[in-house]
Amino acid sequence: MTDAKGSQGFSRRSFLKGSTALGLSMGLFGLTACTDKNSGSKSVIGVQNGEKTFTTHTCPRNCYDTCSLIGEKVDGRIVRIVGDPKNPITAGTPCVKGQTHINVLYHPDRILHPLKRAGKKGEGKWEKITWDEAYATIVQKLKEAIDQYGSESIMPYNFSGTIGFVHQHGVPWRFFNKIGATNITRTVCNTGGKAALPYTYGDFSSIDPETFAKTKCYVTWGTNESYTNVHSVKFIQQARDNGAKLIVVNPHRHPLASQADLFIQLKPGTDAAFALGVQHIIINENLYDKDFVENYTMGFEELKKQVQNYPPSKVAQLCEVTEEEIREFVKMYTQAKPSIIRMGFGFERRTHGGGMVRAISFLPALMGVVGVEGGGFSYVNYNHYPFDNSYTKRPDLAPRKMRTINMNELGRAIAGELPTTKENPVKVLICFGGNPIPSAPNVNLIKKGLEREDLFTVVHEVFMTDTADYADIILPAAHFIEFEDVIADYLGWYVRYSEQGLEPMGESKSNVQLFNELAKRMGFTDECFNETSTDIIKKGILNKPIFKDITYENLRKNHWIKVDFGNVFSDHKFNTPSGKIEFYSENIIKAGLHPVAEYLPEEESQDGSxxxxxxxxxxxxxxxxxxxxxxxxxxxxxxxxxxxxxxxxxxxxxxxxxxxxxxxxxxxxxxxxxxxxxxxxxxxxxxxxxxxxxxxxxxxxxxxxxxxxxxxxxxxxxxxxxxxxxxxxxxxxx
Ligand code: SF4
CATH class of the missing domain: 2.40.40.20 (Barwin-like endoglucanases)
Incomplete structure (x- = not known):
């Protein structure tokens, strides 16, 4: 484990010495300053009066990069937010979105007071109310719903407005567990791949993105780093500077595809066929690592048999590529070792997405690059943080095992189209950290559900979103600069602190403030509803063994600390039933998938329908x-x-x-x-x-x-x- 000071010679205190460091960092990284235009101050450079201090934050907007940010505070107001120049991933500058954090913070349209609906649902007419009235109304509706329909008639909806351990994964769920609300799955993003990889490797531990620079061949499959993971592009470019090949597999020609040594433009949904076709050639032409396969894998003969169903001629037709392209992929991928396969979520958000991840995941094992620096696979790294959430979420508070609804079926749930909600309708929807109208699937059905006069909808939001338009009560939410949290990257290996740099604007409240207070007004006396974010970080997060010697104090001081998970799988121990990488899995049969892998036409496709x-x-x-x-x-x-x-x-x-x-x-x-x-x-x-x-x-x-x-x-x-x-x-x- 290295901390920011140990590895980079940086400490928060040294950074706080003054604006010289910031000026240097801006010159070095060519930053565009994020100035607070609403303050009337176009730039803080040259500010002579007023006390200047620095605050340390982390972008919590559900992005691979999880930027470490520094706020510059003058006269009690944050006037600029830049990237931490010392963090190897952030490297001084956020992305185009992050350049405008300050514009979001001081946006004139921020909701600053509780509001209640004063027109039809969706009409956008509101009346300002006090927090007391808002709490009283919500408590009354919750109690009525529980009395008349049972506690599962209350449903939360949340995803990733903020991804902190405390505000996303903690306090709100204590509240919903205590009242016995319906659970929602968190399955909108990448769970198919997370479920698939353990059948092969025992878990889905991904390599450190800072090792991308050490590969000889970087294959980006269904990812668009230039748009969604901009800070990894520099590592890819470093690898290329060192002579690495770049292969892009994607139906969409995105910026990296135009720079690639090889771009495979697959027909969407045929990724498993392409992966198995590549393996057909690798196996039949003895291009795989025989020692590795013999010592560390299981099911090779079954895989060899299965790939015979995917000759290049057939795969070329299925995938709408040429046989030459398949052979070129094999040549480039097998001749450059070590190689990395970076799998994204694009092809995974499909009906056979999990199976496709599994088919692709065999490639690093066949090439024997698992556990080798600069080799292996990259997906997400949550697996590195396997601690339970029992302290933060308090599932023990639930009266019993509550029903669960898949968040992708929000529309069906609130429109009463699921068997369970036909029988027991959702009567109260509490939406926080999520804006399903533009972002969830089948939006028209969601709107139909939200229009129900007998559905009481609460939205806790920073802005008047499309979803907020349908609320009965809107509660003003704090911006992430206004509350404290700890966030772990889901690609990099950092744990990052985000301090409360300002008091919440207007009457806005953080999730901790909202749900702790709501719990008290419901009459809940559990001690956990008195805990602050600092209490939870100390008692329920940083005390977990995975964080070793990271403490609240040293994380706060250093802003971010890298957790060294070592060279992933270098011990060649795999948590599968056989203890080896499984090309053949008995367990995946129970999940309804082929024991090796296969191409299946999708439900919405030419062959499937x-x-x-x-x-x-x-x-x-x-x-x-x-x-x-x-x-x-x-x-x-x-x-x-x-x-x-x-x-x-x-x-x-x-x-x-x-x-x-x-x-x-x-x-x-x-x-x-x-x-x-x-x-x-x-x-x-x-x-x-x-x-x-x-x-x-x-x-x-x-x-x-x-x-x-x-x-x-x-x-x-x-x-x-x-x-x-x-x-x-x-x-x-x-
Ligand atoms: S790159 Fe990602 S983490 Fe960094 S500022 Fe942009 S959205 Fe936030």
Whole structure:
């Protein structure tokens, strides 16, 4: 374990010596200053009067990079927020979104007081109320729901407005456990892959991204680092400077694809076929690491037999690539060792996403690069923090095991379309740290549910989002600069502190303040509802064995500390039934998947549903744009200007077939909804039969609907994963 001071010669105190360090860092990294325009101060450089101090924060917006941030405070006001120059990942500058943290903090549209609905649902008419009235109304509604329908008629909805251990994973769940509310799964993002990898490796421990620079071949598969993980691009470029090859596998030609040594533009949903086709050649041509396979894997003969079903000619046809491209992949991947396979979430959010992750995961084992520095796989690293949440979430407070609803089925749940909610409807919805209208699947069904007059909806929010429009009570939420938390990266290996730099603005409150107070007003006397964030960090987070000698005091002092997990899997011990890497898994059969891996046509595809395909012949993919993180940041003017209006990218052939020209408006539709967007016509960004549109623009800043109204709420193959990208649509000229 190395701390920030030990590894980088940095301590918070040394940084706090003055603006010289900040000035140096800005010069070194060419930062764009994030100045507080609302303060009237265009720049703090040259500020002569007033006390200047620095505050240390962590971006909690659910991003691989988890930037360490430094706030510059003058006369009690934070006037600039920059990246910590000493952190090896943040390296002094946040992304384009993070450049505007201060604009979000002081945004004139922040909700500063509790509000109650004064018009129809969704109409946007509000009346200012006191916190006392808000608490009293909510408590009354909760008690009525419990008395009349049982406690499971209360449902929380939350995802990643903030991903701190305390505010996301802690106090709110104590409250919901205590009242016996419905549980929601947290399955919108990456659980399919997290469930798949342990069948192969025993867990999903990912390598340190700072070792990307040491690889000889970096394969990025279904990821777009340039948009969603910008701080890893420098490590990839370092590897390339050292002579590494870069291979991109993705249906969408994104920026790294244009720089790659090899770009494989797969037909969406065929990733397992491509992976097994590659393995067909590697095995049949004896290109694999025989010693490694013999000593550390199990099921090789079954894999060898299975890949015979995936000859290059068949795979080329399935994946819409050439046999030469498959062979070129094999050549590049097998000749450069060690190699890294970086798997993203794009192909994983499909009906067979978990199975596809498993098929790809065999490659590092075949090449014998598991446990080798600069080799292996990268997915997410939560596995490194396997401690239980029993202290932070207090599941023991629940009266019994409560029902669970998959968060991807929010619309079905509140519209009463799930068997369980037909029988026992959701009567109170409490939404915090989440904005499902632009970001969850099947949005029109969610709106239908939110329009129910007999559903009481509470939204705890920083801004008047699309979801807040449907609330009965809106509660003002604190910005992350205004509360304390601890956050661990889910790609890098850092634990990071985020201090409370300011008092919450107006009457806004953090999750800890809100749910502790609500618990008391419900009459709960459990001592845990008196705990502060500091109490929880000390007693329930940093005391876990995984954090070794990290204490509250040294984390606060150092801002961030790297936890050294060593060279992942270098001991060649795998927590599988055989103790080896399993190409053949008995356990995965119980989950309904092939014991090795296979390609299966998806539910919404030409082979999986020919009748549907005849109506809707285009596979719509909805990845993230560089300017938004899910729906966050869309209300910031600088971001809006950069982002522009939403658009759909379609292939030139599809455009020509439909009489659509670049810049024309078109209708994208399926049985779930319809969206009108401007068309961007391209020969190479996507293949014919594929379209791409960035997700989660707010309805109110667009045409009144979001691309996610088209997204299916079907559940994928492993661990309840979402299926956003298994989405057939038709596109016509508007
Ligand atoms: S969104 Fe990601 S890259 Fe941008 S500031 Fe936050 S953590 Fe950093």
């Amino acid at each position: 020919p009748a549907l395909f005849a109506k809707y012949p285009i596979n719509l993919l909805t990845p993230a744009s560089p300017q938004l993180l899910s729906s966050q940041w869309h209300n910031v003017p600088y971001i809006q200007e950069n982002l522009g209006e939403p658009f759909v990218t379609i292939n030139a052939k599809d455009a020509e077939d439909r009489g659509i020209k670049d810049g024309d408006y078109c209708l994208i539709q399926n049985d779930r909804g319809q969206v009108r967007l401007k068309a961007k016509v391209s020969n190479s960004a996507v293949k014919a039969g594929v379209a791409v549109s960035f997700k989660s623009y707010w309805n109110k800043f667009t045409d009144g609907n979001t691309i996610n109204c088209l997204a299916p709420d079907a559940i994928g193959d492993l661990d309840g994963i979402s299926t956003y990208n298994t989405n057939l649509v038709q596109i016509t000229k508007a």
